[in-house]
Amino acid sequence: MIAEAGLAALWLGAALCVLQLMLSVAVTRSLTGKGEGVADQLLPLVRPVAVAQALLTALAFATLIWLFIRVDLSVLLVAQNDHSEKPLLYRFAGTWGNHEGSMLMWVTILAIAGAAVALLERRLEERTLIATLGGQAVIGIGFYAFLLFASNPFARITPAPAEGQGLNPLLQDPGLAFHPPSLYMGYVGLSIAFSFAIGALVTRDVGPAFARAMRPWVLGAWVLLTIGITAGSYWSYYELGWGGWWFWDPVENASLMPWLAATALLHSVTVLATRDGLRAWTVMLAVVAFSMSMVGTFLVRSGILTSVHAFAVDPRRGSFLLALLLIYIGGALALFALRIGTVRAGSRFDAVSREGALVVNNLLLSAVLGIVLIGTLYPLVVEAFGGQISVGPPYFNSAAGPVGLAIMVVMAAGPLMRWRREEIGPLLRRIAPAAALVVIALIAVKLSAPTIGILPLLGLALAIGVGVASLAPLWGRNLRRTPLHTYGMVIAHLGIAVSLAGMASESAFTVERLVAARIGDTVEVGPYAVRFAKVEPTFGENWEAMQASLEARRGAGDPTLLLPQARAYWSPATETSESAIMTVLDGQLYAVLGKQADDGRWQLRLWWKPFVTLIWLGGALVALGGVLALVGRVWRETRARRREVLA
DSSP: OHHHHHHHHHHHHHHHHHHHHHHHHHHHHHHTTSSOSOHHHHHHHHHHHHHHHHHHHHHHHHHHHHHHHHTOTTBHHHHHHOOTTSOHHHHHHGGGSSHHHHHHHHHHHHHHHHHHHHHHOOSSOHHHHHHHHHHHHHHHHHHHHHHHHHOOTTOBOSSOOSSOOOOOGGGOSTHHHHHHHHHHHHHHHHHHHHHHHHHHHHHTOOSHHHHHHHHHHHHHHHHHHHHHHHHHHHHHHHHSOSOOSOOOOHHHHHHHHHHHHHHHHHHHHHHHHHHOOOHHHHHHHHHHHHHHHHHHHHHHHSSSSOSSSOOOOOHHHHHHHHHHHHHHHHHHHHHHHHHGGGSOOOOOOOSSSHHHHHHHHHHHHHHHHHHHHHHHHHHHHHHHTTOOOOOOHHHHHHHHHHHHHHHHHHHHHGGGSOSSOOOHHHHHHHHHHHHHHHHHHHHHHHHHOTTOOHHHHHHHHHHHHHHHHHTGGGTTSOTTTSOHHHHHHHHHHHHHHHHHHHHHHHHHHOEEEEEEEOTTOEEEETTEEEEEEEEEEEEOSSEEEEEEEEEEEETTSOOEEEOOEEEEETTTTEEEEEOEEEEETTEEEEEEEEEEOTTSOEEEEEEEEETTTHHHHHHHHHHHHHHHHHHHHHHHHHHHHHHHHHO
16 A cells, blocks of 8 residues: 555645646736735645645655665566665665656655745745746646656556566666766756746746845756766766766766756856846746756656666657647747846946856857757757767867867956956956966976877866966955855866866876786786786675776886676676776776686776866865855845844
């Protein structure tokens, strides 16, 4: 009866979502003078209904987790994705390591986020808040319908099998416990921003108050997307054994596109909240950001892609998601077109100003977003018409790379500019130190590495310039009195510079060796001599492997042992490569063991990757900066409200 209880909770949550929409429509019409005066009677019900919906949906999701932990094989989803011999962590995280479970987690986070808005938001006008909750209900209804009619996670199977099929071994990693949840929370955070924009358009309330209410959600979503993408990149890097940190895979792009849109939205909403500018641009970006999260959900969950991330293979599910995509995006764009004329122009500013730099940066981010979107969808469109084309790293690197470097230039100059209006002379004097460092770095890198490519060369030089310029907001200030959100901006921009340095170094200086080695052979890779000491079998909880012992020595130093494995999982039967990675201050030595040839030699793939860890260190700094900015903004607004109450 546990599964039936979970399904009943899901149905009740869906019913309350419909009720939330009906109440929101009635109250909004009444408060805007377009309906009967029912606001006083119905208004007190909207927030409790949103909270009750979240509790019921969370109960349904908790029920599914319990079914996976218990390995209840009478539930079809559990039988297809669970196994009694799996470690507890993977029985728990395996709840969302499949199509139905991941979509239930999506809906649960959506409902909880809506309840948080209902409970915590007090800055918006009541009618705009109620319209926002109505917009959130519209999103929820579509996904509840998808779960209940196309992807029921609680469906039974009769007779129950003796054992489950198990989880994809590539997903049996601790990364499964936090990578998908962080991405989904980021996606849902953008849905809240989308609902705020819809609510403000409905009530014609686009202004600084609306932006201040939306900003924490955008910032939180951006932080979570940053964490999810950074963690996912490193998970793929060490788990798949391919030696790369980004391959421009459509599923990777599905998470990158919302992040790009959220980055543009974050800058725009900040201008609106603090300077009352970019009103229409902010609303449009809120729609685009959520649209990209919907596109990502469609790509990964529709079955249109074949990937370790893509679970659905039923065309009916893909059609359902496509319909939701068209309804939500089409409806939002139609509302935007109808109401944008009612959005008053905000404060004006000169082209040469910090606002102007943010606009240019947003346009460049939108250009990168367009490049990634076209490169991701074009092969799918061609395939739908019977053709076949591959769009890979050469296209993305050559098309998006130069635009990305232009973003770095604007990002370095932006914090050095004043709001509203900037004088060219003083600006050039402030930019001069960072520009001089860029030129010096260009010359130094080119002299030390004459064969380096143009993009890595520019990337390394600009990373230094951006890193120095990112500290500009702290120059000449009392550091003790500097607001926390300013430190957050500085650290986030510095993190971008650090990541850029890591990307450029990895691209320019990586050394790769692919050899067929016998036991006792020594292979040179970068500054290391790697001796192939032995191969022996080893076993885990649900796998067996051949494990190589590699002794890596740098110069006359002591050897370090690396233990790459060629694994074979029992359920489901799958072979994987488990890389061995040695991290040192100036890079990583990366080793993968392949198959044994008929002559007794083993395939060994070795990489020396200088400063590659800066990629993920920079991502962590970006996320940390976002957290500090979020805490600083919330703390500042909380103190301001307390002062108003005391006054």
